Amino acid sequence: MSEIELLVAEPIPPADGSGLEDGDAGDGKNRFWIRFKRNKVALAAAGFLMVLAVCSVLLAPFITGHDPNQATNFSDFFKPPSGDYWLGTDAVGRDILTRIVYGGRYALLAGLIACTVALGIGIPLGLLIGYFRGWVDRIIMRFVETLVAIPAVVLAIAIIAVVGPGLVKAMFAIGIVYSMVITRLTRAEVFAAREELYVDGARASGASNRRIMFRHILPNIAPALIVQTTLLFAQSVLAEAALSFLGLGANQDQVSWGLMLNNAKTNINRAIWPAIPPGLAIFVTVVAFNVLGDGLRDAFGREARGGRVGVGDVVRAPASGAGPSRDSIVSVRDLSVHFPRPGTSEDVAVVQGVNFDIAHGEVLALVGESGSGKSISALSLLGLVPDPGQASASSIMFDGEELVGKDFDELRSIRGKEIGLISQEPSAALNPAYTVGRQISEPLRHHLGLSKSAARQRTIELMTRVGIPNPEVRIDAYPHQFSGGMAQRVVIAMALACRPKLLIADEPTTALDVTVQGQVLDLLGELSEELGVSVLLITHDLGVVADLADRVAVMYAGQIVETGRLAEVFHEPNHPYTEGMIRAIPRNENRSSELATIPGVVPPPWQWPTGCHFAPRCDYADERCDQPIELQPAGHSLTRCVRAEELDLDGVANESVVLGIGGAAAFQNPGETSKATEEVPRYD
């Protein structure tokens, strides 16, 4: 997973409170209540429903002095709201408020009957077929699918046709209809749950089928059932009102909101008012149940939150040092990226004052662990920092053009035409709905204005160049018909389609099989040389760096900590973090010794110290490291370490010993890297 995804998917907070306690730690039930209590709207809904229940069931006779079914004074029909009748009276002079309050009883009773029937039939049936599967499942599901195909109201009407009208009978009918929903849900949940390890564990310990179902599976499918039942309760209240409205539910002695609407309809020509309160009562009750259901769902687990699309341009920041270099293809000065900290209004800088230059035809590797800010720095060049992130820089010069201050649409002529992007996960980077040919030719047609046939011809050439066999046929294949390595070749063809001057390769081999990684790296190396394209290579894999890069910039926690020519940084690192990364490379020699690692992980941005960011994980840290530190010349490179001059750090001792994870040997002649076995294309 790239940092971008992490930043978007992970720290985006629940509405308030800190995002950290949502981690894996902590008791599930507690976490549920903490989250639920934070949801003020859902709490209000729960409160409203409780008030409704108490008022209508227990307190109804004390709230109003009127009788729900008898007019207090028969001449008072169609009265507007007044002191005597707060919500007015209906056609026969009954007090509307009284009827609304009593109506709550029947609405809740109706929901209770329907949900009890639905759960009473649905859960056992779903558990049964979900657990035993086989022919039991097939027969019952055929039956369930048949009934589900009929609109719920139509099915309820058909059942009422048999059992006759009436509130309880109607709600039984509704309950039977909804039991199909519960059956399907329970079955699906059981199917998923029984594959989980805890069922295997329970079975291995000798638990009986019944015990497994009730003790292990039921509690685990409870969240989904609770949410669904709340929503069904809302539907039941609606259904009761609907059927009573048609005259198929409550009879005239029972005070139902639906029946009140039915009476109002009869007299709608004389007065509209009596139709308003019962409708509102139904509406508010249904909203309350829905909101409660949504709140419960959110408390059990949240859905991903998004941001705006079509923003991401870089705003101007004051310059801190030397201006941009005019000779380079890219020259970045004072690049910072801010994101709002989860659960607070405060912004944190995930990238801080990054400067770099890439010469024409040069490959610069931006190296660092996940969370170091390397991907997001690269996306800033394209104006694609995801919302709500905000990039700023004093200057981003690209091929003599200042990109800072250009808006999203102005940058479109750069994206895809002048700068190509290759991302980490090739299968995710391609749109599953379109053929690869269409996706490769899209920039050709858009930027270069090629005709359909010319674009197709050029696409076939590109596919041939990146080594996709049989391109005339494969051009019409869909992304899922390609293996990972072949899909990455498609992405490379797409990025190079308009002959860009710069290629941003974001972890181009990380998601690929080890055997394929070398091939894709070789292809990238060949193409960058052949086309003279500069490359910004983003990776955490020093083997990849050794294979391709001319220069290296090592990033840690939002800052560049060391930058210089590849050989110099590798042989004589001046920053302890660089040394740590070099130590962590698997080597040919000393196979027997344990592979060194840097203890810990990059902390979240709000925990970065004001002094040296690496100090908490650094073996060499002392009190001087508490002060902020700038990049300074040290040896042949620039380094962000106060102790750079005094430390003697270990680099790569011998030119032939760096062996990347990609299997490509560093400092070898490019010709020696193996072509390995050609990948077999997959046709599915």
Add this chain to the structure above:
Amino acid sequence: MLGVGTIVFFMSQLNPVDPTAALLGDDVNLETIAAKRAELGLDRPVLEQYFDWLSSAVRGDLGESWFTGESVTTELIRRANVTFSIVFGSLLIALTLGVSLGVMAAIKAGRWQDRLITVTSSLGIAVPNFWVALILAAVFAVKLGWFPAIWTGERTETLGGWLYSIVLPCIALGTASSAAIARQTRSSMIGVLQQDYIRTALAKGLPVRRVLFRHALRNAAIPVVTLVGFQLSALIGGAIFVEFIFNVPGLGTAGVDSVLRKNVPVTLGFVMITTFVVVVANILLDMSYAWLNPKVRK
């Protein structure tokens, strides 16, 4: 289909009330009842009745109304035209409104436009359609007189007149579905917009509009299509209420009336035709999955 027919047929046999009693009134002697039963074929064994009904139903003949003696098929198909005009109109409203609001909310996720649409649609799905219909009828037809309060669809032969008569029912029926579709579109759009291929499309320098409508919406549409299947079923059910309020001579009014009057052939035919349409619609939806998602193509 046949399964539904079978279930409903046998359920109707469970009816404890003798339909002929309702048919002839209270004031009849036993001979009249027996004669009527023989006339309707109700004295035959249940299985014989069932196979008789089933074999006709497969050929499109749903029998005759016990009251009017008219062909159920002819009558219901005439009424189905009206009902499905309303259902189709509401679906059109629901899709247009729901998808555009959902997309709008997704691309403004977290901003005020998103909050407004999210809150409105949460409220929208809770509005009872028959209440909306009742209020619309009361305000626009009865009070303001802008629209006909009683059904005029069959008397006006022009397209304009026809549209005029179904516009209120369509709005009443389409509201809740619009809200449901907007919610689903929003959440699946947000999911899709987080995908790498959207970043790829943006990195190609394509206009945002093209990325949203060509690259994102097509993938986001898959769960929306599933929802449309459910909504279609709900709309057909909801049409019953809207017809009841606007006095539209549609399938729903016939169905409810047949239940209240125990006119079994009409009830059976009502359930069969409704189910038939839902099944056909679901086949069409399944076909659209294949278009939207190449992975399910054979």
